[in-house]
Amino acid sequence: MIEIRDAVLNTELHLWGWEVAAYLFLGGLAAGLLVFASWAHLTGRRREFLPAVRAAVLLIPPIIVAGLFLLWLDLGSKWSPFWLYLTLRPLSPMSWGAWILLAVFVTSALAAAPAAHAEIEAGRWREAARWRRSVGRLSRWAGPNLRALAWANLVGGLVLGLYTGVLLGTMVARPALNSPLLGPLFLVSGLSTAAALLLLLVPGGPWGRLLTRAEVAAHSLKLVLLGFYLLGLATSTAYAQASASMLVRGAWAWAFWTLVVAAGALMPLGVALAELNTRRVTRAVAVSSYVLVLAGGLALRVVLVYAGQRGL
């Protein structure tokens, strides 16, 4: 029997808080929107899905900026984040993540320029009228290069979605986080939250059925990955097993089972399947389901960021 009598040994180290969890959520959301918009462009379905694609491309840059703001808010030293862009450290996921965010912000902003210019020209964005010339210039440059930008955004979106999970997954000293499955899990979760957001904001249209199908695939894959993730922890070291039991029946179990699994995946999966098969789902139920997907996506990051702070 070992009894630790020094309280200082048992203190939880404060690592990352809600800012990082929310940043990872927004990163995944932006990644999902990037993949959808780029895919629609590259497969020639941009015109068919225009309202949804327009909403996606216009949402991505502000979402990335909001994510970067949260990341900055979490930093201990608020005046020195520029050091991230004076170094490139290939073995540090946070370093290449900073560069990915910058690159994706630039390419997504360029891809959004024609849509933003059209909004300003149509007089719908009166507050942005003074930016008309600058946005117009960007739009003229981006217009002929939209296909190249779509490729860049597709790759950037996939890498960004994976990165949000890899950032946590490479923390070898935190057994609950140290899993290679977190990258794919966060990417799939990001895709599902993006689909839910688009279905929430731009209902109806030919994109509805496609996005609902994407929801079914993403939720199913998410459940499989969550299962393998827990299995990986349960069959690993004693530290990892303790982390798994914390998620399954410990302090974070209620949030994990109710918010992440039930509300974030099982219930929306049921609603999406019903929608595809019977088409008898009311708008109220569908909206609730989309909100649950978004809440579940956020809960996944919050639970893993907080529960994962338990060290070796």
Place this chain on the structure above:
Amino acid sequence: MARLAMAVDLERCVGCQACAVACATENEAPDGFVRRRVGEAVAGDSLVDLRLQFLHMQCYHCENPPCIPACPTGATYVNRDGLCLVDYNICIGCRACVAACPYGMRYPHPRGFVDKCSLCDHRVYSGRQPACVETCPTQALTFGDLDDSRSPISRAVLEARRVEQDRPETGARPKFYILNGAVGCAEVRR
């Protein structure tokens, strides 16, 4: 080029905390934070089997430190003598190194950067011992170059009956040797 390291002889340590106080004073640790601390663990299932062990906790200046690749700006680095240090001017306080350290030996300083034991490099490079080593009233702490067979630490490690490192399974290869412990390191869990 040296391989600077530290060792604690637990047969000599009386748990007086003088090392922790000297460290906090020397390095002006902020209120509520320490770079070095000494805890205690009690092992044994019955009264006659009870054993007490002091746990010395500070940065182990590992030979394969996981904190180094985790740092996105290169603020944390290993110098030519194997000391794992933090450049406070470059550190952005992202705490990736805190998350990467398997021993939990780093802490976020209230001034924004991440702080930890530097083995008093400012003293070492002016020919002195780290504050904790100099202060220890029982000479339980030893510091020196592992590559020099005549250094105090090489002799202490060689002469010890039992030599251990904290959780070698992490692969970090800490350069902090626990000598003559009454309780095996594997038994002691934080």
